[in-house]
Amino acid sequence: MQHDDVIWDVIGNRAFCSFKVKTKVQNFCRNEYNITGLCNRSSCPLANSQYATIREEKGQCFLYMKVIERAAFPARMWEKVKLSKNYEKALEQIDQNLIYWPRFIRHKCKQRFTKITQYLIRIRKLTLKRQRKLVPLSRKVEAREKRKEEKALIAAQLDNAIEKELLERLKQGTYGDIYNFPIHAFDKALEHQDEESETDSEEEEEEDDEDVGKKEFVAEDEIEESDLNHSHFDRVEEDESEEEMEEEPEASGSKGKMPLKGAVFRKKRAYVEIEYEQEMEPVPKSKAT
Amino acid sequence: HLQDPPEHVDAPAEFSFPPTFSVSEIKNKQRRHLMFMKLKQEKRKQKVAIKKKKKKERDALGDKAPPKEVPKTIENQRVYDETTVNPEDEEVAFDEGTDEFSAYFNRLTNPKVLITTSDRPRGRTVRFCNQLATVIPDAHVYYRRGLALKKVIPQCIARGFTYLMVINEDRKVPNGMVLCHLPDGPTAHFKVSSVRLRKEMKRRGKDPTEHSPEVILNNFTTRLGHSMGRLFAALFPHDPQFVGRQVATFHNQRDFIFFRFHRYIFKNEKRVGIQELGPRFTLKLRSLQKGTFDSKFGEYEWVLKRHENDVCRRRFNL
Numbered sequence: 001m002q003h004d005d006v007i008w009d010v011i012g013n014r015a016f017c018s019f020k021v022k023t024k025v026q027n028f029c030r031n032e033y034n035i036t037g038l039c040n041r042s043s044c045p046l047a048n049s050q051y052a053t054i055r056e057e058k059g060q061c062f063l064y065m066k067v068i069e070r071a072a073f074p075a076r077m078w079e080k081v082k083l084s085k086n087y088e089k090a091l092e093q094i095d096q097n098l099i100y101w102p103r104f105i106r107h108k109c110k111q112r113f114t115k116i117t118q119y120l121i122r123i124r125k126l127t128l129k130r131q132r133k134l135v136p137l138s139r140k141v142e143a144r145e146k147r148k149e150e151k152a153l154i155a156a157q158l159d160n161a162i163e164k165e166l167l168e169r170l171k172q173g174t175y176g177d178i179y180n181f182p183i184h185a186f187d188k189a190l191e192h193q194d195e196e197s198e199t200d201s202e203e204e205e206e207e208d209d210e211d212v213g214k215k216e217f218v219a220e221d222e223i224e225e226s227d228l229n230h231s232h233f234d235r236v237e238e239d240e241s242e243e244e245m246e247e248e249p250e251a252s253g254s255k256g257k258m259p260l261k262g263a264v265f266r267k268k269r270a271y272v273e274i275e276y277e278q279e280m281e282p283v284p285k286s287k288a289t
Numbered sequence: 290h291l292q293d294p295p296e297h298v299d300a301p302a303e304f305s306f307p308p309t310f311s312v313s314e315i316k317n318k319q320r321r322h323l324m325f326m327k328l329k330q331e332k333r334k335q336k337v338a339i340k341k342k343k344k345k346e347r348d349a350l351g352d353k354a355p356p357k358e359v360p361k362t363i364e365n366q367r368v369y370d371e372t373t374v375n376p377e378d379e380e381v382a383f384d385e386g387t388d389e390f391s392a393y394f395n396r397l398t399n400p401k402v403l404i405t406t407s408d409r410p411r412g413r414t415v416r417f418c419n420q421l422a423t424v425i426p427d428a429h430v431y432y433r434r435g436l437a438l439k440k441v442i443p444q445c446i447a448r449g450f451t452y453l454m455v456i457n458e459d460r461k462v463p464n465g466m467v468l469c470h471l472p473d474g475p476t477a478h479f480k481v482s483s484v485r486l487r488k489e490m491k492r493r494g495k496d497p498t499e500h501s502p503e504v505i506l507n508n509f510t511t512r513l514g515h516s517m518g519r520l521f522a523a524l525f526p527h528d529p530q531f532v533g534r535q536v537a538t539f540h541n542q543r544d545f546i547f548f549r550f551h552r553y554i555f556k557n558e559k560r561v562g563i564q565e566l567g568p569r570f571t572l573k574l575r576s577l578q579k580g581t582f583d584s585k586f587g588e589y590e591w592v593l594k595r596h597e598n599d600v601c602r603r604r605f606n607l
Contacts, residue, residue, distance in 0.1 A: 130437050141595065149482060149545050149571055155364065156542035158549060159563065165505050166536065166553055166561045175531055179555050 002071055008047035035108045042104055052098055052105050054113045063097055368604040372512040389474035393523040400524055402428040402452040403445055408435055411461040416486055420568045424550050425524055426501045438582050446471055469582050476582045479572040486568055494552055494564045500533020501526045508541040513591055514607040544605045546572040
């Protein structure tokens with residue numbers, strides 16, 4: 001038999017025990033075979049020749065008993081008894097194996113066994129429920145994504161896109177008769193069909209709207225040349241040429257700008273067509289006369 | 290205080306660097322920094338000079354000048370995706386006629402959305418859910434009492450819901466969304482970011498009314514994008530009530546889907562004013578699964594893999 005008291009005197013009270021964990025109020029024992037987990041004279045596995053524990057491995061509970069005769073062979077010192085999965089039967093097994101053992105050890109073994117079965121039940125229940133999966137975030141990746149999102153937002157120009165889409169839908173008539181401005185679509189249709197006769201009047205109207213500063217120039221020229229030529233055809237062409245002349249500086253000035261306004265855009269388009277067809281002929285003709 | 294290094298002695302007015310000289314070879318940090326600054330200035334000057342010259346040439350040529358070069362953007366340079374949908378593609382049309390959304394698009398079902406969150410939602414997420422419910426007509430918010438989604442789904446189907454939307458929360462902020470089309474439709478998992486609630490919007494209008502909004506879906510070009518577009522479209526009822534003048538926009542740009550909710554008014558036939566109402570958020574698709582929500586055994590149509598996207602900056606999936 002080992003000298004239990006001497007061992008306890010040494011490790012428990014005076015010198016060092018590597019399994020002992022001291023806290024302010026209590027001492028704990030980190031030995032894996034300890035039955036209660038506290039550092040006591042009766043719970044110390046090193047300082048008791050007659051000792052038993054319950055331990056669990058992968059859901060199976062075992063009763064470990066210390067055989068003090070083999071104290072010289074620590075690897076073979078503990079005897080293992082597999083306990084049944086049935087709670088009551090296991091308790092009986094503990095009683096049978098620890099039949100003449102001190103009350104304390106028997107009681108604590110059973111308490112420990114109860115606790116272990118309770119937590120095993122809980123584990124099994126939890127695995128059936130939803131499991132929360134923690135996904136690690138990489139800071140660098142998150143920062144990169146954030147940056148990409150900001151740039152994408154800037155590139156998207158959402159307000160413009162939405163406005164454009166809504167106007168498209170209005171043009172296509174998805175709104176039906178709710179809004180009373182069908183003029184835009186009507187104008188476009190007309191323009192596509194008849195270019196010369198329609199666009200003349202339109203151009204003059206637009207001229208009035210936009211070229212307020214240049215109106216005087218146009219008027220004077222008109223008076224000069226309309227006196228000379230009374231044919232409708234020539235006058236029409238004169239008007240066009242005058243418009244061309246004064247549109248040129250304006251066009252070059254606004255070349256840098258995007259033709260946003262529909263009116264200007266239309267005028268430019270019409271202007272280009274007429275220019276190529278008729279610019280050269282009428283001008284020398286009117287000047288000659 | 291600073292002495293020019295010997296290379297510059299012969300050209301005091303203009304800096305000329307010998308071809309083998311590199312600024313990084315100067316050991317002294319201060320001098321190296323100054324040299325680098327000078328180098329940068331030099332480069333900037335050259336750049337400005339080139340620009341001026343070009344502009345002059347352009348003005349001189351007048352009308353005959355070559356057209357302005359279009360600057361390269363990521364959208365211009367986008368790698369052509371072979372799954373881009375051609376509007377006349379028959380196969381796609383056939384697929385769309387027979388997929389899980391065909392019931393909706395054939396006007397057989399009306400959307401009914403169930404919005405819920407992950408466990409124990411915080412205030413922000415709850416408010417977000419409530420605002421989403423006002424944006425989407427016929428949406429119901431339910432508190433998730435730790436229920437498993439797999440068990441929730443059959444109950445939803447029994448009560449006639451067509452969509453299940455689960456907002457996932459992390460650190461008191463919504464950061465994920467699972468959108469599950471119900472009878473047996475695809476499940477999409479998104480990353481949610483930049484959530485702005487109504488309070489935080491500047492110059493916002495009054496609360497959205499009960500009218501069904503119109504839907505705008507922009508830039509969903511590929512097959513995957515198409516299915517996404519249909520997924521979002523099926524959230525809203527078929528017939529938008531134009532009286533309400535509300536529009537919900539899902540705009541895809543570089544694989545980020547921006548959601549906005551506006552009220553619009555046509556000032557004349559060429560101008561429209563929009564006022565942002567409801568919540569705004571950004572979505573990024575993380576995975577698309579074929580059946581209803583089943584993370585373990587589901588069949589994934591598409592999963593976001595970061596290393597695929599890191600290869601080329603100009604390749605996008607949606």
